[in-house]
Amino acid sequence: MTSARREVADSTVSILARQLSEVATRAGKQSADPLNAITGDTYLANKAQHDVELPDTDNPEHLARARQATGFINGADSNPFKGLARDQLSLIARDDGGTFTINERRAAWEELQSTAPTVATSPKQAPVNGRELMISILFNGTEPPVARPPATSENGAQNAADFLNLEDRAVVADMYAYAQEQGADLTFVTVLAATLGDYRHYSDGRQNGGGNTGYDIEGYRVTFDYKPEGAALAASILNGSAINSTRLDQGFVRYTLNPDHGAFSNVGGIPFLERMVKKFSNEGADQPPLGSEFAKYRKVRYEDHIVKTTHQDIRLPPSKALINNDNGVWTLTELGKAQGYVLDKVTGQLSKPIARADEQPKRSTLDDILRNAPRRYLLDAVAGNRDELATRRIWPGHLFKLIKNYKP
Structure with a gap:
């Protein structure tokens, strides 16, 4: 190297060294986002x-380096900071005190990116196939x-999910995919799908x-x-804006949030709905992820979610009652006997003899799925023991159907 070239190189190094020393004293005092000026839309x-x-x-070396940085940014020259240590590149890129031009800082930042250590990336996870689920x-x-509805004696035991229409199945599949991605218990989706299927089975609820x-x-x-908390949540759904664009059938949402229909079918399920x-x-894009409360589907009790009111001023005539309590x-009653009920005279508990296995109606596929642990649904999910379950199967469903057309 000639003496003249050595002097230029030494001069250039000393200029850059002085600049790096200067910006090092300002490190940590930059603006909140010092890289925005060289990487953002600005x-x-x-x-x-x-x-x-x-x-x-007026320093010719610094002027030449600035022009070289602009040439590099525009693809016409090499990067003047190539080979510089990463900590020095970071100082230049992040300094917004005016020591370096914007294009010099940009050139330093690009060199910093090109020399970043290679990070091993895990294979991209395949998307969840909700339809297969x-x-x-x-x-x-x-x-x-x-x-196809309506519910009849011939299709009464059919899998409720069979009645989901194509639009229902599309959104249910997407719900399964979303719940799986979020780490939620898929039983939440299964229960909601079963409730929607039952709604379709019974002519969009008109038969209920x-x-x-x-x-x-x-x-x-x-x-x-x-x-009160359930009523407030139901009201927020019904009065909110999302119901107007949701892919879930709006008629179903309104039907199932009406306590006249949904107090039992929705027991404990309004938050997920x-x-x-x-x-x-x-x-949807603005919604937070599913929380830990959906990580495990748990048994619930009616009394934790439902308010029952007995109206002592409204009573059926004796001929319509199933039992009497006299002192x-x-x-x-004669009607209770005719309907085949059995009465525990000590507790007043009403039940029916359990049919033999060969006399019981065949359960639907969905019923079997939901009764297999850990997937449980509605009455089985809330039942504390066999006696409670038997009572609840009579109450309220059977009694309501027995006298639903009676007008006192």
Whole structure:
């Protein structure tokens, strides 16, 4: 190397060294986002200005380096900071004190990116196939054609999921995929799908009598409602904006959130329904992830979610009641006897003899799925013991159907 070239090199190194020393004293005092000026939209918007910027100096080496940086940015020259240590590149890129031009900082940042250590990346996880999950869980591996309502004696035991229409199945499949990705218990989706399928089976609920038209075994009028927190959540869904664009059938959402229909079918399930209504609406992108409360589907109790009111001023005539209580003595009425009920005279508990296995109706595929641990649904999920389950199967469903057309 000639003496003249050595002097230029030494001069250039000393200039850069002095600049690095200067910016090092300002490290940590930069603006909140010092890289924004060289990486964000602002840089591109002002690029013409950056290309003509020169440092405020008469030093020919610094002026030459600034021009070389602009040439590099525009693909016409090499990077003047190539080979510089990463900590020095970072100092230059992040310094917004005016020691370096914007294009010098940009050139340092690009060199920093090109020399970043290679990070081993895990293989990209394949997306969850919600449709396959749905077919496996709801249809035991083979998707049937859409079954048609109304509910009849011939199709009464049919899998409720068979009645989900094509739009229902599409959104249920997406719910399975979303729940799986979020680490939620898929039983939440299965229960919601079963409730929707039952709604379709019974002609979009038109075949179901309202739950608040029934009477207890003594003939007193009984009504049910959500507890205040459940009622408030139901109201927020019904009065919110997401219901207007949700992919879940709006008629179903309104039907099942009406306590006259949904107090029992929705027991404990309104929070998940709310999340699905919002997630699969125009507001879905703004929704937070599913929380830990959906990580495990747990048994619930009616009394934790439902308010029962017995109206002592409204009672069936004796001929319509199933039992009588006269001064603490329980007796079956003629109607109760005719319907085949059995009375525990000590407790007043009403039940029916359990049919032999060969006399019991065949359960649907979905019933079998939901009764296999850990997937449990509705009555089985809330039952504390066999006696409670038997009582609840009679109450309220059977009694409501028995007298739903009676007008006191």
